[in-house]
Amino acid sequence: MTGRVWLGWALVILALVAIPVVISSSFYLGIVTHALILAILALSLNVLIGHAGMTSLGHAVYLGIPAYAVAWLSTQAGWGPIQSIIVAMVLGTATSAFFGILALRASGLGFLMITLALGQVMWGIAYRWVDLTGGDNGIRLDHRPVLLGFDFTGAVPFYGLVATALVVALFCLWQLDRSPYGACLRGTRDQPRRMRMLGHDVWRIRYLAFITSGFWGSVAGVLYCYDYTYVSPQALSLPQSAEALLMVVLGGAGTLAGPVLGAIIITVIKTVVSSYVDRWYSLLGLTFIVVVMLMPRGIVPGVRAWVGGRRA
């Protein structure tokens, strides 16, 4: 790694370490924690949208299913947190492996519609299968987990857990981006026909991206459940999927920083600005329109182009 890359990573870690020092209010730290969880979700969706060029409108499935699994296994089955988390992760990733087979039968708009339909089916199950999911009431956890002797029930330790997960996700997805697989994935996005003619199995490359996306979505799902100590059909809903999509597009698909930035902006508008502005949904929409008009590829690529233009 070059010195500049090391510096970038050091700054990210430093910023994450500094946040609980600077923000003493557990309420605001909770908002940051929530934003970081959604950043992991947005990063996972970015594997599909940014790298593979496949837009999904059902990504909340991988947030909701592991969240329900953790909540149900902890409260109904009486499992410990480690077993619950492992099974929830496996279940979320396995769901993506199954749904990937269905969704990748199509591309473009067809892919979008299949992911939307699958998302709606899972939302319907969560909403209607009351015996399993608690229906509209959802499932409530007693507290956040204690893992391997570490108590994550407090706001600061839980923030630490989420921040660590985010750094690990960022590192793994950064590795993926620069790896031979990352190059192949972008190749299938830009020239799928040519990739086939170069000997690449385009379907398998996309399928692996779908599963990778589901895995990181599941990480976000587990953390999401412990963050709220509650899960309801909202976690699987279309607005949740659309929000994740918005985060990626707003920040800049295909970049590492973009989805994180998009998640932070949307969480701030949703949780902080909404305390002061009644029509915060309109504000969210307006923000999106302004960004898309000024920087059609999202904030991070837009700023990069602007800085590059000024230097040239």
Added chain:
Amino acid sequence: MTVPALQISNLAKRFGGLAATRNVSLTVMPGERRLLIGPNGAGKTTLFNQIAGDFLPDSGSIRLFGEDMTRLPTPTRVKMGLGRTYQVLTLFPHDTLVHNVALALLGSEGGGWVAFGALASQRERLARAMEALEDVGLGHAAYRRVSETSYGERRRLELAMALAQKPKVLLLDEPLAGLSADERETVRALLERIPRDVTIILIEHDMDVALAFADRITLLHFGEVILEGTRAEVIADPRTREVYLGS
């Protein structure tokens, strides 16, 4: 008896009411330079698409060095030794030239599933990619993005990507299309330098270059082979003038 490099038997493909290829049969021997000619819409590129596996024929068979590949997926055909360039450039515009060739090498050699460690640090692979670029005179531009190169350079990059895979049979779809006179000469010289262990099937409308290059010529018209023979035979045949060269 020598096994043909490519043997196509009674290949037929219809798109609704339109017959794109009608019972096309073609035998290309190893090392041969075969030129496919015909007016626009004759089915030349459609034939290439079927050989490459972009779509399957309704009937007939395609064999590569005796192995039936009629129903095989495109990546398997590539691993069997088939290579191709496109009439309309299909490159990876956001990547550097050397990474474009590296993608070609990953396709033919495997290694595309590695998700940790940078492609840029795979020195041995990049060295071979660089070699392929130098072979087509693009070594100096290896670390430029495709979007920053000229059209002629992109045409040569297409060739470099195909040749880097060391194909046994190479389909070249109008490699001179859109090039200036100087660039045509450069690409012509490159084509001449391709060793004879690569069998080439060429679609090209630049008759001066194509006729000099070809060992045998096949004339297609309305998806049908109407004539096949040596250069002299095809040029002398009145049907060539009638359907393709004009009077």
